[in-house]
Amino acid sequence: MDVIETLRTEALAAPESGIVAVVKHGRLREGLIPLWAGEGDLPTPSFITDAAARALANGETFYTWQKGIPELRQALARYYGRHFGKRFAEEEFIVTGSGMHAIQLAIDALAGKGDEVIYLSPAWPNFAAAAGVAGATPVPVVLDQSGNGWSCDVDKIASAITPRTKALFINTPSNPTGWTADTETLKAILDLARTRNLWIIADEIYALFHYGHGRAPSFIDVMADEDRILFVNSFSKNWAMTGWRVGWIKTHPSLQQVFENLIQYSTSGVAQFMQRGAVAALDEGDGFIAEQVERARAARDLVCDILGATGKARFTVPQGAFYLFFTVDGITDSRTAAFDIVDRANVGLAPGTAFGPGGEAFLRLCFHRRLDQLEEAANRLAKWMKTV
Numbered sequence: 001m002d003v004i005e006t007l008r009t010e011a012l013a014a015p016e017s018g019i020v021a022v023v024k025h026g027r028l029r030e031g032l033i034p035l036w037a038g039e040g041d042l043p044t045p046s047f048i049t050d051a052a053a054r055a056l057a058n059g060e061t062f063y064t065w066q067k068g069i070p071e072l073r074q075a076l077a078r079y080y081g082r083h084f085g086k087r088f089a090e091e092e093f094i095v096t097g098s099g100m101h102a103i104q105l106a107i108d109a110l111a112g113k114g115d116e117v118i119y120l121s122p123a124w125p126n127f128a129a130a131a132g133v134a135g136a137t138p139v140p141v142v143l144d145q146s147g148n149g150w151s152c153d154v155d156k157i158a159s160a161i162t163p164r165t166k167a168l169f170i171n172t173p174s175n176p177t178g179w180t181a182d183t184e185t186l187k188a189i190l191d192l193a194r195t196r197n198l199w200i201i202a203d204e205i206y207a208l209f210h211y212g213h214g215r216a217p218s219f220i221d222v223m224a225d226e227d228r229i230l231f232v233n234s235f236s237k238n239w240a241m242t243g244w245r246v247g248w249i250k251t252h253p254s255l256q257q258v259f260e261n262l263i264q265y266s267t268s269g270v271a272q273f274m275q276r277g278a279v280a281a282l283d284e285g286d287g288f289i290a291e292q293v294e295r296a297r298a299a300r301d302l303v304c305d306i307l308g309a310t311g312k313a314r315f316t317v318p319q320g321a322f323y324l325f326f327t328v329d330g331i332t333d334s335r336t337a338a339f340d341i342v343d344r345a346n347v348g349l350a351p352g353t354a355f356g357p358g359g360e361a362f363l364r365l366c367f368h369r370r371l372d373q374l375e376e377a378a379n380r381l382a383k384w385m386k387t388v
């Protein structure tokens with residue numbers, strides 16, 4: 001028997017990322033403009049790295065609080081206070097080893113073998129895959145698409161609920177579609193969760209990358225204290241900290257001890273010097289975020305203008321997050337197209353096949369990048385489109 005055959009079936013079934021296959025194909029190409037990953041091109045700003053470096057130099061290298069240092073949890077409460085206009089308590093926050101780790105802990109807490117979890121598709125693939133690893137069944141509900149853009153039919157979510165359903169995973173603004181739930185939709189989803197006794201896992205990681213007025217609508221705007229909602233979030237996107245692997249959960253204070261235990265038996269906590277950097281991000285980073293969002297807005301408009309002018313690219317202008325999810329007339333197989341775009345346009349895109357049901361015909365372009373490079377990439381894509 002092969003060694004590998006003795007592993008758990010769920011571990012063996014964990015899918016390889018559909019984005020990575022294209023990255024492997026193109027990563028060493030001279031002059032390739034990589035727009036396939038979900039991150040910007042700027043390194044973490046120095047007010048954050050300096051705070052972490054100071055803490056490291058000061059010997060903050062020991063085991064620390066599993067649920068996060070009090071200073072960071074207090075800073076999270078202040079940050080929420082500023083952005084959501086309510087009062088929040090330190091006890092509502094738990095520091096995690098990335099947004100992905102927050103998602104994994106949420107699944108650990110809510111769903112296992114035999115359970116179902118519903119998510120909206122097309123979707124960033126990691127939630128469904130992590131649910132699968134835990135033994136739960138991820139059930140996609142495909143967003144509707146019309147000339148007006150993406151929308152969520154809450155009746156479709158209701159029809160997908162079974163006695164085994166434990167949670168609804170709602171990512172708004174969405175990676176990859178940019179769909180951003182309005183307050184009415186959030187209320188309808190919350191009502192459904194309340195009547196069917198379900199948890200909501202709210203992934204509002206891109207809430208500040210919103211191109212309307214101010215941040216995107218949030219479950220925080222419509223919920224009551226006793227609602228069963230786990231917010232999963234991350235330092236990755238707002239503060240250009242993707243490589244740090246620091247995130248958080250916000251939920252009911254009564255769950256603190258459970259999550260502290262789950263963290264103890266997974267990562268055992270986030271390095272204390274990194275948490276000092278995270279405190280600086282929260283307390284001093286609002287200006288940096290505002291600049292990033294304006295830069296991303298300009299980038300979005302530039303890419304939409306150039307690709308829109310081809311007459312071959314179809315998309316709705318994303319209202320949130322930093323991705324353009326588009327189809328190209330005549331292209332149905334996005335995986336083959338993404339390889340061809342690497343070969344002939346020297347641009348790296350993520351194929352829609354990586355984002356599950358409803359995404360197959362699309363390509364995802366991350367526009368959180370320098371304008372001159374984006375302009376060059378969009379022009380190369382426009383040229384490529386003329387040949388297909």
Ligand SMILES: Cc1ncc(COP(=O)(O)O)c(C=O)c1O
Binds near residue numbers: 124246
């Ligand atoms: C919707 C969404 N949720 C969560 C994450 C996880 O972020 P991280 O693990 O980098 O903190 C990502 C990253 O791409 C994402 O797009």
